[in-house]
Amino acid sequence: MKKIILLISVFTFYYSCKETKTVINNEPTKNEQKMSDLKRESIYNFEYMSPKGETQYIKNFTDKVILIVNTATKCGFTSQFEGLEKLHTTYSEKGLVVLGFPCNQFGGQEPLSDKEMVSTCKKNHGVTFELTKKIDVNGERQLPLYQFLKSKQKLKNRNEIRWNFEKFLVNKQGEVVKRYSSKTTPAEITAEIEELL
Numbered sequence: 001m002k003k004i005i006l007l008i009s010v011f012t013f014y015y016s017c018k019e020t021k022t023v024i025n026n027e028p029t030k031n032e033q034k035m036s037d038l039k040r041e042s043i044y045n046f047e048y049m050s051p052k053g054e055t056q057y058i059k060n061f062t063d064k065v066i067l068i069v070n071t072a073t074k075c076g077f078t079s080q081f082e083g084l085e086k087l088h089t090t091y092s093e094k095g096l097v098v099l100g101f102p103c104n105q106f107g108g109q110e111p112l113s114d115k116e117m118v119s120t121c122k123k124n125h126g127v128t129f130e131l132t133k134k135i136d137v138n139g140e141r142q143l144p145l146y147q148f149l150k151s152k153q154k155l156k157n158r159n160e161i162r163w164n165f166e167k168f169l170v171n172k173q174g175e176v177v178k179r180y181s182s183k184t185t186p187a188e189i190t191a192e193i194e195e196l197l
Contacts, residue, residue, distance in 0.1 A: 003184065040149055044058050044059040067167060069101065070101045078125070084186050092129075095172070101132050137161040152175075172196065
């Protein structure tokens with residue numbers, strides 16, 4: 001009788017351990033879960049903050065063509081503000097949204113406060129398109145929207161934003177269709193924007 005009880009105990013312990021091991025092995029790693037979640041994401045699920053700290057939603061631009069740019073007021077490419085403004089004034093009524101995301105991660109070239117930045121862009125460059133609260137586009141504190149954008153238009157080597165005024169173009173279906181370097185001017189992407197509108 002004791003032998004039977006002992007055998008039952010051993011079998012129960014073995015079966016319990018086997019089941020526990022199976023469950024653990026089936027659990028996705030953090031990286032796998034992160035990528036899975038990202039793949040399910042739509043750009044319309046993301047949000048950002050206005051310079052005044054108000055939550056804004058990308059879903060407000062459904063059925064629009066969106067041009068997303070990380071900006072800086074003290075950069076050698078700062079003159080692109082005028083080109084971006086021209087795109088905004090020319091095509092906003094046809095469905096283009098230009099979104100500027102100020103960032104100070106590249107040479108400290110956006111040192112201004114959010115309020116000062118908005119004022120400077122309007123005064124010096126005539127900017128009337130939407131600017132956001134200052135953000136990070138790389139690293140642990142990057143805006144989740146930028147992690148999404150980079151995942152949809154990857155670079156061959158290090159997949160990070162390289163400098164100020166890198167651009168992403170999003171079509172009316174919410175697909176990130178193109179990524180442009182800082183050197184690509186707003187005028188040079190006019191034809192591609194027109195095709196999407």
